[in-house]
Amino acid sequence: MKVCLLSGGTGTPKLIQGLKKIMPEEDISVIVNTGEDTWVGDLYLSPDVDTVLYTFSDLINEETWYGVKNDTFITHETLKKYESKDFKEFLKIGDRDRALKMHKTHYIKKGYPLSKIIEMESRMLSIKGKIYPMTDDNVETKILIEERDGDDKNRILLKFHDFWIKRRGRVERVLDIFYENSNYARGTDGALNAIENSDLIIIGPSNPITSIGPILSIRDIKRALSNKIIFAVSPIVGDGAISGPAGMLMEAKGYPVNIYGVYKYYGDLINTLIIDKRDNIEDKIKNIKCNIVATNIIMDNLNSKINLAREIIKHYNS
Ligand code: GDP
Numbered sequence: 001m002k003v004c005l006l007s008g009g010t011g012t013p014k015l016i017q018g019l020k021k022i023m024p025e026e027d028i029s030v031i032v033n034t035g036e037d038t039w040v041g042d043l044y045l046s047p048d049v050d051t052v053l054y055t056f057s058d059l060i061n062e063e064t065w066y067g068v069k070n071d072t073f074i075t076h077e078t079l080k081k082y083e084s085k086d087f088k089e090f091l092k093i094g095d096r097d098r099a100l101k102m103h104k105t106h107y108i109k110k111g112y113p114l115s116k117i118i119e120m121e122s123r124m125l126s127i128k129g130k131i132y133p134m135t136d137d138n139v140e141t142k143i144l145i146e147e148r149d150g151d152d153k154n155r156i157l158l159k160f161h162d163f164w165i166k167r168r169g170r171v172e173r174v175l176d177i178f179y180e181n182s183n184y185a186r187g188t189d190g191a192l193n194a195i196e197n198s199d200l201i202i203i204g205p206s207n208p209i210t211s212i213g214p215i216l217s218i219r220d221i222k223r224a225l226s227n228k229i230i231f232a233v234s235p236i237v238g239d240g241a242i243s244g245p246a247g248m249l250m251e252a253k254g255y256p257v258n259i260y261g262v263y264k265y266y267g268d269l270i271n272t273l274i275i276d277k278r279d280n281i282e283d284k285i286k287n288i289k290c291n292i293v294a295t296n297i298i299m300d301n302l303n304s305k306i307n308l309a310r311e312i313i314k315h316y317n318s
Contacts, residue, residue: 001200003019003198003201004028004031006201007032007033007048008212009050011204011207011235015204016052017305018305018306018310021309023309029190032049034049037049040161043098046114047066048211050100056128066097072096073092073094130194133191137185139217140179142179143158144178146173146175160210169245177209186218186220192221192224195224210246230270230272231271231274231315232262234259234262236250237298240257259279260288263287263290272315274293275293275297293311295308296308
């Protein structure tokens with residue numbers, strides 16, 4: 001059996017760790033969000049892609065869900081000493097993590113498509129799973145916020161990185177979220193083939209608005225997904241996200257922050273919604289028209305990741 005996941009950089013990678021333990025890694029494909037890709041100083045960052053690369057190669061720092069575990073920061077600390085008005089070290093990036101980012105930057109500057117670079121890096125990291133960026137085009141997630149300045153209200157369009165890393169999500173009001181250029185973007189061949197050749201598509205428990213939304217905004221990916229068997233795992237338990245800004249962004253888009261909101265967001269696309277067993281709340285469930293599987297979806301250790309992976313495959317086979 002072959003599965004294909006749609007992924008961001010925290011919730012779904014936890015599920016990938018579980019799947020990796022119960023099925024051959026080569027049967028797992030992952031289509032990764034690149035809407036948060038950005039340049040920081042001289043480095044090209046593809047945060048979700050790097051997290052998925054580190055997840056498959058067992059290098060991921062599970063405290064933060066970015067970067068390499070037990071990394072050192074000698075380059076970062078040294079660069080800090082050389083800072084001046086024109087030369088800034090913007091982000092705390094570990095030495096080993098920086099090496100991967102330098103590799104990506106080198107080939108991006110040479111004009112290689114991201115999908116090709118990921119293929120090289122997967123080989124170098126001995127990864128057997130298949131990792132595809134959603135697109136090789138430049139689709140950028142932008143957050144429109146409103147801020148008061150005296151009696152005036154200013155609207156500012158932020159890159160995701162500026163919203164979440166620079167401002168730490170502390171903004172007065174989010175008005176909307178856009179996926180810039182997605183109308184013109186094409187899905188990568190790898191991503192489209194992976195969808196076609198997989199038995200089961202899993203929309204992992206990633207942020208619907210900033211991780212899954214950008215992937216679904218690409219028309220040929222959305223088209224490829226129609227008529228496939230698709231399960232979605234809720235990233236929301238109770239009335240909040242387990243981590244990150246999903247709640248605030250779902251609200252801004254007009255979706256309730258609960259399992260019904262997740263269902264409404266994915267709508268007809270999904271056959272099955274996997275929710276937390278503690279979230280079995282009648283009034284929300286009665287409005288959900290797809291299959292529901294209620295189980296433990298909080299993946300706080302390897303056992304819970306494996307159990308959730310098993311539950312998903314068991315439900316598919318039943
Ligand atoms: P990002 O790229 O770092 O924003 O990461 P993702 O979009 O992949 O993941 C963020 C989402 O994962 C958040 O909405 C969390 O609620 C969800 N999440 C994190 N850990 C878990 C977990 O253990 N179980 C579930 N169901 N969701 C989780």
